[in-house]
Amino acid sequence: MRPVKIEVQAVSKVFGRDPKGALAKVRGGMDKQRLKDETEHVLGLHDISLTIREGETFVIMGLSGSGKSTLIRHFNRLIEPTGGRILFDGEDILTFDAARLQAFRRRKVAMVFQRFALLPHKTVVENVAYGLTLDGVPKAEALRRAGEQIALVGLSGFEKSYPAQLSGGMQQRVGLARALATDAEVLLMDEAFSALDPLIRHDMQLQLKDLQARLGKTIVFITHDLDEALLLGDHIAILKDGTLRQVGTGSEILARPADDYVARFVRDVNRARILLCGAFADAGLIVAPDAPVVEAGATLEAAFAAFAGGAQAVAVRNGDGRIKGALTAQRVMEALARE
Numbered sequence: 278m279r280p281v282k283i284e285v286q287a288v289s290k291v292f293g294r295d296p297k298g299a300l301a302k303v304r305g306g307m308d309k310q311r312l313k314d315e316t317e318h319v320l321g322l323h324d325i326s327l328t329i330r331e332g333e334t335f336v337i338m339g340l341s342g343s344g345k346s347t348l349i350r351h352f353n354r355l356i357e358p359t360g361g362r363i364l365f366d367g368e369d370i371l372t373f374d375a376a377r378l379q380a381f382r383r384r385k386v387a388m389v390f391q392r393f394a395l396l397p398h399k400t401v402v403e404n405v406a407y408g409l410t411l412d413g414v415p416k417a418e419a420l421r422r423a424g425e426q427i428a429l430v431g432l433s434g435f436e437k438s439y440p441a442q443l444s445g446g447m448q449q450r451v452g453l454a455r456a457l458a459t460d461a462e463v464l465l466m467d468e469a470f471s472a473l474d475p476l477i478r479h480d481m482q483l484q485l486k487d488l489q490a491r492l493g494k495t496i497v498f499i500t501h502d503l504d505e506a507l508l509l510g511d512h513i514a515i516l517k518d519g520t521l522r523q524v525g526t527g528s529e530i531l532a533r534p535a536d537d538y539v540a541r542f543v544r545d546v547n548r549a550r551i552l553l554c555g556a557f558a559d560a561g562l563i564v565a566p567d568a569p570v571v572e573a574g575a576t577l578e579a580a581f582a583a584f585a586g587g588a589q590a591v592a593v594r595n596g597d598g599r600i601k602g603a604l605t606a607q608r609v610m611e612a613l614a615r616e
């Protein structure tokens with residue numbers, strides 16, 4: 278398994294005048310609503326523990342107010358927990374002094390915001406290089422590195438343009454290039470694509486996946502959009518009212534939602550595009566040697582064409598090349614039927 282990058286240990290966050298006192302009440306059983314009504318404190322997060330591994334895209338989902346931004350802001354200590362710890366590469370970031378924290382924020386983590394937050398009077402290349410020059414990188418070197426990142430996000434030729442001359446999607450890519458230019462190991466993306474229209478958004482999602490595959494960064498990605506979460510996330514965490522309801526891969530969550538809330542959350546998703554053939558292959562079913570073959574890691578949708586072509590069953594092949602079992606159309610339909 279990949280090494281752990283970020284470890285969140287029993288993190289709680291209460292907003293208000295006496296967070297520790299209020300947290301004690303929560304531990305005594307008071308819920309978020311009563312805490313608010315009776316003490317005017319807001320429970321942001323309650324007892325969150327999770328593990329984010331190196332090189333994965335970890336998605337945080339939940340309704341508005343569920344604590345997503347509060348959680349991600351703990352990862353670069355824009356917010357400090359009322360209780361609990363955050364380990365980054367095994368080190369407790371709460372122990373960092375000011376100098377160490379500054380170095381950590383510049384080199385280890387970069388944040389990509391929902392609204393592009395570009396400097397309007399600077400060109401694209403200057404915007405991307407800005408963090409580097411702040412960090413003391415000589416100007417020529419900073420511009421060179423910025424140029425590379427701009428090419429990576431597909432904006433070559435726009436280096437000298439100003440943000441206002443770019444579309445929203447292009448501006449968001451400049452924001453992404455800026456985060457990449459810092460060479461940070463972890464990208465924190467808080468609804469980074471939410472302001473984009475659907476086509477551009479999908480384009481950015483694919484581009485991020487591609488960058489992720491090439492650069493191997495660890496990405497923490499917040500979204501409201503389940504399709505986006507399932508497309509990007511190696512793991513998905515679902516928050517409700519500051520508590521963690523479930524963490525798992527997309528197909529794990531779809532196959533076994535932890536509770537009614539999660540089940541409602543994932544109800545409308547296209548299961549054929551998420552559930553994997555390997556999970557439903559029947560090992561006892563013998564197929565003809567010339568039967569169509571699908572990979573165990575392919576989604577059920579991959580089997581549709583074979584059935585449409587008249588096949589009775591398709592063989593499901595493991596990564597090692599061996600046949601794991603078979604799928605019938607009946608079996609696929611059962612997998613797709615929710616209850």
Ligand SMILES: Nc1ncnc2c1ncn2[C@@H]1O[C@H](COP(=O)(O)OP(=O)(O)OP(=O)(O)O)[C@@H](O)[C@H]1O
Pocket residue numbers: 292293319320321339340341342343344345346347348
């Ligand atoms: N600085 C603050 N002071 C008081 N309460 C806060 C503060 N920041 C967040 N909260 C509260 O903490 C809870 C979680 O907020 P948070 O911004 O993390 O939600 P979110 O899941 O990111 O929502 P959204 O999807 O709307 O961005 C909310 O009840 C919010 O009102």
Ligand SMILES: [Mg+2]
Pocket residue numbers: 345346347
């Ligand atoms: Mg938020």
